Amino acid sequence: MATYSRVAFVAALAFLPTVLQAQSNAQTTSQVFSPPEITKRIAPAVVLIKGRTETTDILGTGFIISSDGKIATNLHVIENLRTGGVQLASGEKFDSFSVLAFDLRKDLAIIKIPGFDLPSLALGNSNNVQVGESVLVVGSPLGLQGTVTTGVISSIRDDPFGGGFKVLQTDASANPGNSGGPMVNLESKAIGIVTFKVGGSENLNFAIPVNYLRGLMDSSFSAMTLDEMRSKITNTTDIFKPDSAPTRWKSLMNGTTKIVRRDTDRIYVETVLPEAEKNAGCFNLSELQKHGDVFSGTGRSSCVCQYTKGLGVYARTYSNRFTDQWEIEITKIEPNRIEGRSTVPPNGTKLDCAKGSYAKPATEWKTFTWIPE
Secondary structure: OOEEEOOOOOOOOOOOEOOOOOOOOOOOOOOOOOHHHHHHHHHHHEEEEEEEOOOOEEEEEEEEOOOOOEEEEOHHHHOOOOEEEEEOOOOOEEOOOEEEEEEOOOOEEEEEOOOOOOOOOOEOOHHHOOOOOEEEEEEOHHHOOOEEEEEEEEEEEEOOOOOOOEEEEEOOOEOOOOOOOEEEOOOOOEEEEEEEEEEOOOOOEEEEEHHHHHHHHOOOOOOEOHHHHHHHHHOOOOOOOOOOOOOEEEEOOOOOEEEEEEEOOEEEEEEOOOHHHHHOOOEEEEEEEEEOOEEEEEEEEEEEEEEEEOOHHHOEEEEEEEEEEEEEEEEEEEOOEEEEEEEEOOOOOOEEOOOOEEOOOOOEEEEEEEEEO
16 A cells, blocks of 8 residues: 655655646647746756755755745755755855745745845746646756656645645656755746655655745744754644644534644644535635734635526536635634634625636625534
């Protein structure tokens, strides 16, 4: 039976996706997937991260997300490093970096080098990713910086570790050193961060959707050393411990089940959807950051709908994917009760399936209460 494992880039451990390619449903004759052209655009922004733990050398990948030196990567690439540095595609080296933010559950981190006017990689919208879409990954397998591979998005799945978020499955081969590298689309925009593979397999590899990185980028940055980062991880407390509160909660407002988890000062909420909707790639996720006594953040959902155009014998039914976004706050947390509020579309607002959104955005606040399921 295949097993799942997350590992830092040690040569003894086979890890992460290295690349992807295919043909997007959204691809048109004017949009050709050209790996050479895409590579020219994105390769300058992809970096090699290397350092040493107490016992071994570590190699990984990252990509520059702002010209002042902010770099996205996987947390597992850096969390055990005692010393670490960054090498740019140009060959320029930085002997150290600071840590700006991390997400323990999603295995994401943002680090910073003292750079200026650096090439950066634009971020796409991972909510628009489609199965079968052509993708490309640049990484540093076994330290071979700038290695390019291509593949397809094989599926969009729930995190196999039960983390309560989505992952992008690809058919790319896996090699130590690709973790933290970008997965880009035909527009040369990052749509994922390659992260882990199914142990013992060759073509079951996964990436974290880039929209989760966008959420981390919204954090208020406070630079940390590697030691300070590890101390913060060690001291992480979880108010939803097995002996104090359950993971599954029921909404008294609409009866839906919520899976609630906390990492440090963040709370993640996933609404459990019917199996048919999950198979169609639907999701409903919220991510909240602690601000004083209140957790606040953004909720996002996506699903499919159908609409009809034309009349009589000329009528045709079309399918479309719609997305929604709202603000959410949790104001009270107790072992047997969670209270808060979220924005909803104005009363009577209908879904415009043809446009893929509600006719009016979520602007009215509505309170909610969740109790253990």
